[in-house]
Amino acid sequence: MNIQDMASEIPVEGEHSLEGIDFITSGDQYLTFLLDDEQYAVDILCVEEIRSWEQPTKIPNAPSYVKGVINMRGIIVPIIDLRLKFTIGKAIYLETTVVIVLTYQSENSSRTIGFVVDAVSDVLNAEPHDIKPAPAFGGCVGQQYVDGLINSESKVVTLLNVPALQQLEQHRIHS
Amino acid sequence: MSVDLSQFIPSFLEESFEGLELMESGLLNLQPGDNETIHAIFRAAHSIKGGAGTFGFDNVTDFTHLVETLLDEMRDGRREISSVDTEILLESVDCMRLLIESARDEVDFDQEKISQTTKRLTETLNADSKQEQSKNVEVKTTIEGETTYHISFIPEHSLAKTGNDPIFLFSALAELGELTTKANTQDLPALNDIDPQELYLSWQLTLITAVDKSEIVEVFEWVEDECLLEITAAETSTTLNDKTEQEPKAVIEAEIASSNQEVESPTIVNSSNNDTDKAATKNKGKSDAGSIRVGVDKVDSLINLVGELVITQSMLSELGNDFDMTKVEKLTSGLEQLLQNTKELQESVMRIRMLPISFAFSRFPRLVHDLATKTGKEMELVIKGEQTELDKTVMEQIGDPLVHLVRNAADHGIEATEVRVANGKPAKGTISLDAYHQGGNIVIEINDDGAGIDTDIVFNKAVEKGLIDANTTLTDSQIYDLLFEPGFSTAAEVTDISGRGVGMDVVKRNIQSLGGRIQVESTKGKGSCFKVHLPLTLAILDGQLITVGTETYIIPLIAIVESLQIDNKLINRVSGDMVLYRLRDDNVPILPIYQLFNLETDCTEIDNALLVVVEADGQKVGLMVDDLLAQQQVVIKSLKENYQQVTGVSGATILGDGSVAMILDIPGMIAMALKQAQQAQLDNKGKEKSKTGELV
Numbered sequence: 001m002n003i004q005d006m007a008s009e010i011p012v013e014g015e016h017s018l019e020g021i022d023f024i025t026s027g028d029q030y031l032t033f034l035l036d037d038e039q040y041a042v043d044i045l046c047v048e049e050i051r052s053w054e055q056p057t058k059i060p061n062a063p064s065y066v067k068g069v070i071n072m073r074g075i076i077v078p079i080i081d082l083r084l085k086f087t088i089g090k091a092i093y094l095e096t097t098v099v100i101v102l103t104y105q106s107e108n109s110s111r112t113i114g115f116v117v118d119a120v121s122d123v124l125n126a127e128p129h130d131i132k133p134a135p136a137f138g139g140c141v142g143q144q145y146v147d148g149l150i151n152s153e154s155k156v157v158t159l160l161n162v163p164a165l166q167q168l169e170q171h172r173i174h175s
Numbered sequence: 176m177s178v179d180l181s182q183f184i185p186s187f188l189e190e191s192f193e194g195l196e197l198m199e200s201g202l203l204n205l206q207p208g209d210n211e212t213i214h215a216i217f218r219a220a221h222s223i224k225g226g227a228g229t230f231g232f233d234n235v236t237d238f239t240h241l242v243e244t245l246l247d248e249m250r251d252g253r254r255e256i257s258s259v260d261t262e263i264l265l266e267s268v269d270c271m272r273l274l275i276e277s278a279r280d281e282v283d284f285d286q287e288k289i290s291q292t293t294k295r296l297t298e299t300l301n302a303d304s305k306q307e308q309s310k311n312v313e314v315k316t317t318i319e320g321e322t323t324y325h326i327s328f329i330p331e332h333s334l335a336k337t338g339n340d341p342i343f344l345f346s347a348l349a350e351l352g353e354l355t356t357k358a359n360t361q362d363l364p365a366l367n368d369i370d371p372q373e374l375y376l377s378w379q380l381t382l383i384t385a386v387d388k389s390e391i392v393e394v395f396e397w398v399e400d401e402c403l404l405e406i407t408a409a410e411t412s413t414t415l416n417d418k419t420e421q422e423p424k425a426v427i428e429a430e431i432a433s434s435n436q437e438v439e440s441p442t443i444v445n446s447s448n449n450d451t452d453k454a455a456t457k458n459k460g461k462s463d464a465g466s467i468r469v470g471v472d473k474v475d476s477l478i479n480l481v482g483e484l485v486i487t488q489s490m491l492s493e494l495g496n497d498f499d500m501t502k503v504e505k506l507t508s509g510l511e512q513l514l515q516n517t518k519e520l521q522e523s524v525m526r527i528r529m530l531p532i533s534f535a536f537s538r539f540p541r542l543v544h545d546l547a548t549k550t551g552k553e554m555e556l557v558i559k560g561e562q563t564e565l566d567k568t569v570m571e572q573i574g575d576p577l578v579h580l581v582r583n584a585a586d587h588g589i590e591a592t593e594v595r596v597a598n599g600k601p602a603k604g605t606i607s608l609d610a611y612h613q614g615g616n617i618v619i620e621i622n623d624d625g626a627g628i629d630t631d632i633v634f635n636k637a638v639e640k641g642l643i644d645a646n647t648t649l650t651d652s653q654i655y656d657l658l659f660e661p662g663f664s665t666a667a668e669v670t671d672i673s674g675r676g677v678g679m680d681v682v683k684r685n686i687q688s689l690g691g692r693i694q695v696e697s698t699k700g701k702g703s704c705f706k707v708h709l710p711l712t713l714a715i716l717d718g719q720l721i722t723v724g725t726e727t728y729i730i731p732l733i734a735i736v737e738s739l740q741i742d743n744k745l746i747n748r749v750s751g752d753m754v755l756y757r758l759r760d761d762n763v764p765i766l767p768i769y770q771l772f773n774l775e776t777d778c779t780e781i782d783n784a785l786l787v788v789v790e791a792d793g794q795k796v797g798l799m800v801d802d803l804l805a806q807q808q809v810v811i812k813s814l815k816e817n818y819q820q821v822t823g824v825s826g827a828t829i830l831g832d833g834s835v836a837m838i839l840d841i842p843g844m845i846a847m848a849l850k851q852a853q854q855a856q857l858d859n860k861g862k863e864k865s866k867t868g869e870l871v
Contacts, residue, residue, distance in 0.1 A: 058772075059814075061821075
């Protein structure tokens, strides 16, 4: 609404500016990234920022996929290595290794967690009907994390559910 | 007149609430003959009245005027300060708060309560002002010889443009005596033709005063050239006097204010009304997003820091203007300075959020006073540690649970006066509130010297309510825990103060939602103590930085007993795996942090290692660390916000270099070590002093 209001106030020089705005409001956008050589996607509106990998501060007795916490402008953000969580590929930290910081705002709380992935690839546009249910034939990624599959050219992208990703298993000390 | 008043409403509200608090605490401490306090209370009431008048909160103005009249009589010594009057005044303060709140939220108020109090106030005023009044009238007419002046005040249309506002003139006049005003609106043009900056009104004023005509002229001194002014003295009159006295002058002022605005600048008034609406809706939605009062010293230190920052910045930019490699050293030191400045600035800003707990405690004197009146028991409130600093958010949320606990203490705890005397206790019961820091927590204690908790009664009640089986054996502390079960109440009869059994479980839940816990201690016949432990979310903590392996940790300074280098001779290996260190008379178990946290480090050798002896819940342990770094104040950040509670860690902080460091939770670590030890199934734990039951 607001964007359209604003758009109508923009002096029309060419159609380009308006087209750009239409482009943002229509359909949903997803950020795609790589885990090993598989493509995954998350809702782009949840993406807080994309940072390069840095060694986080360890959390005592945390599960191995919880790499620790970092300081993101004064906010303590836990870092979870998705490759370890989903046991996909090798958890090696290269220059291309990035951390996607996702914020999910539910009704009364908001949670920010960073996820380590191999690389960020693209922004994907998809209408709701483009998202196909994923067949339940196992795979390392649990069903609760998958919202569906999106076809992108020749590849298939797994759309991940951000709230589910952020759900932490209650872990206890195991010694 | 074109000032948009609505922008000042929030500050008016804030000041009013402060004023009310001031009135309340003043009234509670009021002693006969204490003129200073009466003056303070009067001033507070007066400014609320003035403000309310300006912003058009008429019911507040009217009501406060009555209160003010009563206070005025006290101030002038015309009325003795009696406890009955104080009671009425306290009630009036409540009503004023109610009225102001309703004005803020734009909701209806409890009309009945207001009118009841109004009635009581007027009755009190009339009861003894009858004789006063007759005296007054006499005084006015015969001794001082008041004169009635008729003033015709016709200002030029441009009067408002010169920054003069008739309302100020009228208030000045009202101070001289009794003022009646009549606005003449015949010159008003049609709404469309109105220039909001013009003044179209004229007034007929009647002033009954003892002062000289020259003083009245003086009031108009500034506008003399811009108006037609005519002041005529009428005959001394008592009839008029009576008539005017019936009408509170404040109302008249308010009327002038509103009528004045309405006719003069309709557009502005409309827009400001809208703003008020918006502000009010905002308030309704999120009333806790208010403002903070900050000590001047904190602000001053901020200003100092910003000053330093500016100096550093100018130094750096000068350096950058013409830079070559010979100046690298200068640059490094400049950058270091910048780092320091920013860090200090950050800390100072954080400190602004911290408020002394007296903000939360301030409501309790009144509460206890009211409870004492209601229950007919004698009691007093002792407050300690009110300078303990607590984060604003925590403070706001702990208020209600504390009220509940204090109410309970007054209602269930403190016995009736006769019972107390019969038991050889002082007739006056004492409830004390105490706040202090303990091991990274804030502890708030609510003590009473009342009857204590009767475990038998609690037990029987719990059986009766079906909460427990009659055959179970419970320790005292387990029985106290029953108090926090939903639907549990031991009060023999339900009073309107407490006893409905919908309290303690809510109290516990609220405290837990803040990440805290509540603990009960009680001795039958001696009293009870409720301890609320709250975490210092966002609070600032003095910490000792240590390293283990590659990680830096912070130990709360308050938990540290001492730090020492291990003397090999004092190490005792007992009962298999356990390592004790002889610290004077104590044997302190050594806990290597790297083992506890599964870390890798090169310093695994106990010999000559560094030991930090810490204490929690009466248990001392020695934490083995790789290295001791600096001591510094750290800002506690919650891990729970984006992650979850981690055993052995109470929070995290951001160090000067921007990295995150964990703050160790000493009680948690000890409990963790105990659990690990239990799991390792040590055969003999005899020498270890810890008693697992005591630890969480």
